[in-house]
Amino acid sequence: MTTTLTATSTGEPTAAIDRASARSFVDAHVAPDADAWDRAGRIPEAVLEQIAAAGLWAPFLPAVHGGRGLALSALGLLHEEVGRACSSVRSLLTVHSMVSWALMRWGAPEQIEHWAPQLAAGRVLGAFCLSEPGAGSDAAGIATTASPRPGGGWTLTGHKKWITGGQRAGLFLVFAHTEHSTVALLVPRTAPGVRVTPIPEILGTRASMLAELEFQDVPLGPDALLGPSSFASGAVLSGTLDLGRFSVASGSTGILAGCLEACARYTTARSVGGTALRELQLIRAKVSDMVTDLRAARLLCAEAGRLKDQCDPATIMATWIAKYFASTAAARHAAEAVQIHGANGCGPDYPVARMYRDAKVMEIIEGSSEIQRITIADEAYREWTT
Ligand SMILES: Cc1cc2nc3c(=O)[nH]c(=O)nc-3n(C[C@H](O)[C@H](O)[C@H](O)COP(=O)(O)OP(=O)(O)OC[C@H]3O[C@@H](n4cnc5c(N)ncnc54)[C@H](O)[C@@H]3O)c2cc1C
Secondary structure, three states: OOOOOOOOOOOOOOOOOOOOHHHHHHHOOOHHHHHHOOOOHHOOOOHHHHHHHOOOOOOOHHHHOOOOOOOOOHHHHHHHHHHHHHHHHHHHHHHHHHHHHHHHHOOOHHHHHHHHHHOEEEOOEEEEOEEOOOEEOOHHHHHOOOOOOOOEEEEEEEEEEEOOOOOOOOEEEEEEEEOOOOOOOOOEEOOEEEEEEOOOOOOOHHHOOOEEEEEEEEEEHHHHOOOOOOOOOOOHHHHHHEEEEEHHHHHHHHHHHHHHHHHHHHHHOEEEOOHHHHHEEEEEHHHHHHHHHHHHHHHHHHHHHEEEEEOOOOOOHHHHOOOOOOOOOOOHHHHHHHHHHHHHHOOOOHHHHHHHHHHHHOOOOOOHHHHHHHHHHHHHHHHHOO
């Protein structure tokens, strides 16, 4: 697959990065060690630097801020390629992209000038901080608060959990309640009162360096607020989640592609009773279902990406559907990929066990499958009963 990533929605020069180059980067620098990183529970610093050198952290940022002006449809293709090899790296790219995109979309010029070049170059990594010990699907249930400080600014107090990249990120996009609304705040890791505790041994995306964050009366200036104070911050939250969902849909499509590749290789090499697995009809049925669902997931992601490039609000529902389909298909086929590998699928020598664990996580993050079904059905009834 050599689709060229040339589209740009920002008028910036066409980016010199394409799906083929992303694929070679991933094959050379990500795929060979993804299982080792999974076992170690982290991505080595040298790899984070290689990702920066390849321009992959936030290539959609405008060239004037150090990005490549890449269209979001093209970003989806990149995240599929990375997800094909390593969902932990793709997860880090997802949350970094969410923070970078929210900054560009709603940041004041000074905020953009300060943070965008650092995010584009990967000198600072971003993390998205919504979930808490007592609130996940129910975003309105968060207990973190931002109280106005005399003379301007905010005091941030609260506890965030399951924060991808939290162990390593330098900039946290934190959602908190004020007396009247919800705000999105840019919180540097170095701010006084920020405490980071690693979460080890998560089921999937084990190398994505998850953390719990505690904010103990963290003093923030007025410049921490993303978007004007009168602004309905729900738009920041839903817009940022939509981008994350698109990235996870693309990454889940990548898991499907990774499972298919692994199964094609394995069933060609492995024989039972003198017959190659690939000649068995039941195996071929599983492979053909993978091929079909991979094609469908790609088309759904492509539609969501195209609508994003056109700034069409229909992208929101297209992204829900793409993420629901791609993540559930990835989980289903990753389970079959393990089955096809037999005991080898349960051991450390083949990537499908990792993909199986990673795929399960995709059904939970960025809107669980249940929440997606509720949302998709709501939309269906709006469309067909009014
Ligand atoms: C690996 C990993 C990485 C993560 N990274 C981040 C991150 O970077 N930033 C961040 O903010 N969060 C992150 N999360 C948290 C993630 O967003 C939440 O886990 C997710 O939103 C679900 O919330 P919850 O776990 O609290 O489940 P709950 O909201 O408690 O839901 C529990 C179950 O009930 C179901 N459910 C909930 N409401 C309904 C309903 N109305 N009807 C039917 N069923 C329902 C859910 O689908 C789920 O199956 C991460 C989680 C994981 C596992």
